[in-house]
Amino acid sequence: MIFNTLLDLDGNGRPIYGDSPFRVSKEHAFVATGAVTTVVPLFTLTGSVMVTRLWGEVTTDIAAAHTAASWSLVETAGATIYLTAVGGTTLSSIKKGSIILKDGLVAAALTKIDNVAGAIKEPTTLQTMSFSPIILVKKTGAVTTVSYNYTSTGVPTTGAMRFFVSYYPLSADGSLVAA
Numbered sequence: 001m002i003f004n005t006l007l008d009l010d011g012n013g014r015p016i017y018g019d020s021p022f023r024v025s026k027e028h029a030f031v032a033t034g035a036v037t038t039v040v041p042l043f044t045l046t047g048s049v050m051v052t053r054l055w056g057e058v059t060t061d062i063a064a065a066h067t068a069a070s071w072s073l074v075e076t077a078g079a080t081i082y083l084t085a086v087g088g089t090t091l092s093s094i095k096k097g098s099i100i101l102k103d104g105l106v107a108a109a110l111t112k113i114d115n116v117a118g119a120i121k122e123p124t125t126l127q128t129m130s131f132s133p134i135i136l137v138k139k140t141g142a143v144t145t146v147s148y149n150y151t152s153t154g155v156p157t158t159g160a161m162r163f164f165v166s167y168y169p170l171s172a173d174g175s176l177v178a179a
Contacts, residue, residue: 021168030150042145042147043145050136052168063093067088075144083134083146085110098115
């Protein structure tokens with residue numbers, strides 16, 4: 001794919017990402033697995049893309065013991081490149097309708113917006129965005145996926161989420177599809 005369009009800029013010269021021209025979603029039900037770390041492949045990467053939004057919506061209440069939630073780029077060659085902090089965020093007992101998102105630099109944990117008492121989310125600094133764009137490049141000769149990682153501590157975890165990614169292709173073959 002070749003796109004000959006410029007990004008719109010705001011009054012400060014920053015790109016206005018809005019809804020990226022491409023968005024993919026994937027449903028996932030968590031299965032009771034005991035005390036293990038689980039990597040869930042969500043989206044398969046081809047070429048190079050700029051991810052402008054990466055988020056998940058809880059569609060069925062998540063049970064207890066769902067910890068260290070994070071996103072990563074995983075290659076079949078075994079390398080894992082984290083897109084959010086390795087230590088992750090605890091999502092134990094989070095309710096349907098709650099949201100998680102990539103909201104900062106790679107060193108920052110994913111953000112949890114828990115709907116237990118209603119919630120808002122705004123950028124930490126005036127004139128910045130809530131989502132944090134990141135450029136992803138597929139490893140040559142390896143299947144590369146954007147994955148969701150979590151740990152079940154002691155008790156199995158259950159529940160379900162719908163994950164979304166919005167992106168712009170940067171290379172002629174740049175795309176993300178549900179894994």
